[in-house]
Amino acid sequence: MLPDWLKPKGASTRLAVDVIFLETRSPRPFPVLPEGYSLSRVTGDEAVPLYRVLYAGVGQDYCWWMRRSMPDAELAGILHDPAVHFMVLRDGSGEPLGFYELDLRQGGDANLAYFGLLSRGMGRGLGRALLDHAVARAFGAGSWRLRVNTCTLDHPHALPNYRRAGFELRYVVPESWDVPDEYVPQRLKRL
Template sequence: MSDHPTDEPRLCLDGYTVVPPTHVAAVVTYLEMREPPPPRSREGLPLAAIGADLARYRALYAAIGVPWLWFGRARMADDALLTILSDPDVEALALVEDGRDIGLLELDWRQPGEAQLAYFGLVPEAVGQGRGRRLMDEALRRAFARPIGRFWVHTCTLDHPGAVDFYRRSGFRAYARAIEVTPDPRLTGDLPRDAAGQIPFLAE
């Protein structure tokens, strides 16, 4: 990389692209599966439909996503988010334990013939104890319960470092990659200033 990067994005000869200090960048990986893998578990999960409960959805989304700089829904106005969550082809579910929401599973069938795993995650203290695998089993069962030819998801390098490997072990195949550059949501006020401390500020 150049020793003196400017504030303007540009492609350098060595392949690097300078990102403005007010922005963050991530490598996005797209994954898909065309048919469900053999079921691994038929154990039921305590899932609750979130529906149009925006306060519940936003609280769970933040609890899971703030440590990883999830900003998509945080930037969305209430009316736009309500339109999505109220759609009969969108299903947002909370994984509930001891009366507390600890996981989010959001499936989107709005594109004919396919389903998107729109959001999937656990609160930090629930990670690494087998709940993610069971929640994925439920995601697969629900997604392919409808007549689809493709189930897909995307994740990025701002997310949990094990995300891509988890999706691949679940049966997804990586098929595309992209670079996302976006205003730092901590600077725009969409996320708290102390979110995702592992991602440093460049514009103080």
């Protein structure tokens, strides 16, 4: 059963999507970030507004919508949980370029809930370093497995990048999503 905030309140578009579930059980060392970049955990009052900016910016072209409709209090409950790591990648001027959300609430069974770069951070080799950091952080926290899922609406490099980082395909689930029209990317509105 869907929570009320996931049910469209206005016009929506039904989208067919394959959700692809992957996992790795292979720890990685913490990567060295390219010079001039930093990665830090964000907590406190800054977390929800910054998360919203990054989530919308990274996912706007790939139909990331579920957290956009989530109420602030519910999102804050997730981000303020000590077992959830909201990690932000910044350039030398302090501008955010990307993020990941690592969920360690299931003990040693970790989940990379969200991961991505803003368009201005792409093409610099930062995605691989950010993904390697998420994997290293999960296993460094004592996880025995790290799960992630992507879908056929996500960035075309998402699945190949996860595979290159050692994630193995576990299964694929076909789904239909009723996405509020305000969150449907322009490229999908033309289909």
